[in-house]
Amino acid sequence: MSALDKMNEALRNLSGGLIGENTKADVGDAMAAFGGEDYDMMAWADPFMPDFSMKPKMVEKLCELIKAPAAAHYTAPVGNSELKQAIARKLKRKNDLEVNANSNIIITPGSDAGLFFAMAPFLGKGDEVLIPCPSYPNNFQNCEIMGAVPVKVPLKAENGYQLEIAEFESRLTEKTKMVVLTHPNNPTTTVFNEKSLNDLRDFIVKNDLVLIVDQAFEDHIYDGRKFITPASLEGLWERTVSVFSVSKGFGLSGLRVGYNVAPTQLMDKYYASAVAIVGAASTIAQQAVIEAFEDPQYMDEFYAAFERRRRVVCEILSEVPDIKVDMPESGFLLWIDVGRLGGGAEVSRVLAQQAHVIVNDGAGYGAPEGIRIVIGVYRDDERVYAAMRKVAACLTELAKR
Ligand SMILES: Cc1ncc(COP(=O)(O)O)c(C=O)c1O
Incomplete structure (x- = not known):
């Protein structure tokens, strides 16, 4: 062999x-x-x-940061606390989430790592994961790598690619453990509406499932559409891990910074395993992106x-x-x-x-x-x-x- x-x-x-x-x-x-x-x-x-495409003030900030002693050293695996404070303010402003920066946020080296990290603790051999389809390839691949079974739930063009809960219900089995939602969706760009998300919430709560939501594309929403963060819906916070990125919204994919948000009970386990699974994000990248979070015009x-x-x-x-x-x-x-x-x-x-x-x-x-x-x-x-x-x-x- x-x-x-x-x-x-x-x-x-x-x-x-x-x-x-x-x-x-x-x-x-x-x-x-x-x-x-x-x-x-x-x-x-x-x-x-x-x-x-990097903004001049970000270039300046990075040049300044690289000269400081900290640049050569680790940041704690759970992330830079000043950045986590800035993210908590953003979550309140933009996502209707009031979180504790010290116990509900973890910084990741980008949201691809963040997504894998979010899913991993829940999934083992044979667990079934409902994934609206089409969606981001890693949603399917991550399940397979973890020995779990991705179950595709079709989204239809004629319904504007919104969620149809009957399609979830017909695929539910006793092995179903999780729903993974890319919101807004990649590749269809769909912003899931209030009805889709409320129906999904009811389905998840009723069937005692976990929700992982990837919000990497949340920053550019057109035509006055309302963007709802699923974790802000009643009943979902306790059972949701939300995955975010600075790559798409701030155009800073090269800095490799993302963050996951979860309730304290779950976050305790992520903190405990962070160093083994995702290590830590770059020290200067974490310091630099604070600038972008604090600038609404960025x-x-x-x-x-x-x-x-x-x-x-x-x-x-x-x-x-x-x-x-x-x-x-x-x-x-x-x-x-x-x-x-x-x-x-x-x-x-x-x-x-x-x-x-x-x-x-x-x-x-x-x-x-x-x-x-x-x-x-x-x-x-x-x-x-x-x-x-x-x-x-x-x-x-x-x-x-
Ligand atoms: C839906 C979605 N999630 C996550 C990522 C990963 O982004 P990053 O790791 O740069 O944060 C991508 C990148 O294409 C994406 O499309």
């Missing part, structure tokens, strides 16, 4: 792009496209990537760019036959059902080969009929629009075939 054969099955079946084929956006060939001048890389959800430039782009991009795609493009409800992603044009795998392959635009195949999101396009990349609006015109031309050709 080789060492590989001793690995857990879920990990053994993955490919990291070193051996064999890989179609994921974060390793292998797709990654190499970043370096290719004649490619437009629209498959990474990172504001303005790969262009320079996000304005990102927000204005994404708001402008979603309108122009939808306009560019509006003439393409056989697809219906819905205006993003949040963030800087675009989700398109290309089922009638050959499906996500085929369409993303053709876009890469013929338009030289790299997008995500929906299969990773549990929805092989779709593609995801990140319209928040690059500083230059015109570069994004030019790429989208190539996408529109290519999709129109596909529709004619």
Whole structure:
């Protein structure tokens, strides 16, 4: 038996792009496209990537921080307490959550680590996890790595991708332990409405489940939609772990800072295991992001760019036959059902080969009929629009075939 054969099955079946084929956006060939001048890389959800986008005052702050003695040293695994105070103020202001900074918040090295950390203590072999679908690939993969079973709960375009509790109920078994919700959703950008979240709350409480909510995209919500933080709903706080990030909202993905919020009883266990599971986030990154939390205008430039782009991009795609493009409800992603044009795998392959635009195949999101396009990349609006015109031309050709 080789060492590989001793690995857990879920990990053994993955490919990291070193051996064999890989179609994921974060390793292998797709990654190499970043370096290719004649490619437009629209498959990474990172504001303005790969262009320079850090605010001058953040640059100054980081330069100042790196000269201090603390820069070379650990911050406690549970996080910088000044940052946690700033986050507690933000949670009150924006999320309707009144929390204790010293017992309800833990800083993570980004929300991917935060999401894994949030799920891990609850899941073991055979536990079932209800996951609205399409949604973020890690929701499914994390379950599999933990030996749990991701159970896909379909979201439907005709219902605006909102939650339908009958679909959850019909998949409930005695092994169901958790619901994982990406809110707003990636890739559909759906902001789950009051009815969806109240119904979900009733379902979770009635069936004694745990809720993990990933709010990485909570910062850009359009058209006056109300954004509700599920943990603020009566009955959910005690059984919810909320996962947050500074990557999308502040455009600071390179600093690797996220944070999880949970009731004290659960947080005690996260504090106890933090050093073993996630280590600690960067000392200077934690100090630097305090600046962003305390500046309400920090996000304005990102927000204005994404708001402008979603309108122009939808306009560019509006003439393409056989697809219906819905205006993003949040963030800087675009989700398109290309089922009638050959499906996500085929369409993303053709876009890469013929338009030289790299997008995500929906299969990773549990929805092989779709593609995801990140319209928040690059500083230059015109570069994004030019790429989208190539996408529109290519999709129109596909529709004619
Ligand atoms: C829904 C969602 N959650 C979490 C993350 C991870 O973000 P980070 O680890 O940079 O905080 C991403 C990144 O794409 C995401 O799309």
